[in-house]
Amino acid sequence: MNKVLLILDGLQVPGYLMDAAANIGKMANCHIHAIFLNKAPIDPEYNYFFPNDLILVDNPLRGENIAAENSEIISATIQTFKDVSDLAGLSYTIDERNDYSLDELLELTAFSDLLLADAKSNFYEYLLSDLLTDSHCPVLLTKQTLEAPGKLVLAYDGSVSSIYAMRMFTYLFPQWKDVPLQVVYVSDHDITTLPEEKQVLPWLSLHYSTVETKVITGNRVQELANIVNADTSPKVVIMGAYGRKALSRLFHKSLSKAVIDTSNAAAFITHV
Known part of the structure; x- marks a missing residue:
C-alpha cells in the first residue's frame, strides 16, 4: 500500500x-x-424561525462570520x-x-x-x-485507532466478492498476518462446512497464522453483529460487494450498517 x-x-x-x-x-x-x-x-437568518427578531438584538451571526x-x-x-x-x-x-x-x-x-x-x-x-x-x-471505516486489532472477522458468504475483499485486505495489510482471523458464514439453512472450504481454508492459511471458522444458521445481519459484539477486543470486519446490483446494495448496506452502528469494530469494504 x-x-x-x-x-x-x-x-x-x-x-x-x-x-x-x-x-x-x-x-x-x-x-x-x-x-x-x-x-x-448558510446565512442563519434563513434557518431562524423569527428572522425579524434578529433586528432587535445585535445578532453577530452572518454567513461570513460562520465561514x-x-x-x-x-x-x-x-x-x-x-x-x-x-x-x-x-x-x-x-x-x-x-x-x-x-x-x-x-x-x-x-x-x-x-x-x-x-x-x-x-x-x-x-x-x-x-x-x-x-x-x-x-x-x-473506523471508530478506533487501529493500532493493534485483536481479531479479524471475514464476513464470508461464499461469493467471489467476499474472497476478493479478503484478498485486497491481505495485500494492503500484510503486517496483520499474525492477528487471529475468524471466517464467519451464516446460512438460512443447516450446514456444517464453509462453501468451497477445501479451497478457502488452505489459501487463508498461507496468509494468516491463525484461522478459525464459524458456521451458523440464522439471520446474517443479526448473527454477524452478535459475533462482533461477543467480546470487547478491537476488531476489523472484512466484507465485499457493497454496491453494483440493487439486491447486493440492500443486503450489504444493512450488513455494514449493523457492524458500524452496533459495535466499535472497523469495517473494511470493497467490491469487485
Whole structure:
C-alpha cells in the first residue's frame, strides 16, 4: 500500500481517526492524502424561525462570520493533524480544497489504494454509503485507532466478492498476518462446512497464522453483529460487494450498517 486517501469532516475530527491514519501510515510506510471537508455556510437568518427578531438584538451571526469561525476551526484541526503526522514521521499531503463534490472524491479514489474515514460521519451533501457504493478502492471505516486489532472477522458468504475483499485486505495489510482471523458464514439453512472450504481454508492459511471458522444458521445481519459484539477486543470486519446490483446494495448496506452502528469494530469494504 502506497497511498491512503483520508477524508475528514474538517469541523469535527475525532482523535481516533487521526491516530488511525498515523498508525496505518507508519505501519505501511505509505503516503496520506488528507482532505478536510467543510460545509459552505448558510446565512442563519434563513434557518431562524423569527428572522425579524434578529433586528432587535445585535445578532453577530452572518454567513461570513460562520465561514471565518469554520476556517479557524479547520486551521486548528489541520495543525493538530500536522503535529500528529510529524510526530509519527509520516509522508502526507494536506489538500488545499475543502469543497469536493461526491464525483470528485470518487475520482480521487481511483488513484488511491485505500479510503480511510470516520465510521460515524456523513459529509453534508452525500453519505458514507455513497462513497461505499461507488468507491474505486477499498474503504476502511473506523471508530478506533487501529493500532493493534485483536481479531479479524471475514464476513464470508461464499461469493467471489467476499474472497476478493479478503484478498485486497491481505495485500494492503500484510503486517496483520499474525492477528487471529475468524471466517464467519451464516446460512438460512443447516450446514456444517464453509462453501468451497477445501479451497478457502488452505489459501487463508498461507496468509494468516491463525484461522478459525464459524458456521451458523440464522439471520446474517443479526448473527454477524452478535459475533462482533461477543467480546470487547478491537476488531476489523472484512466484507465485499457493497454496491453494483440493487439486491447486493440492500443486503450489504444493512450488513455494514449493523457492524458500524452496533459495535466499535472497523469495517473494511470493497467490491469487485
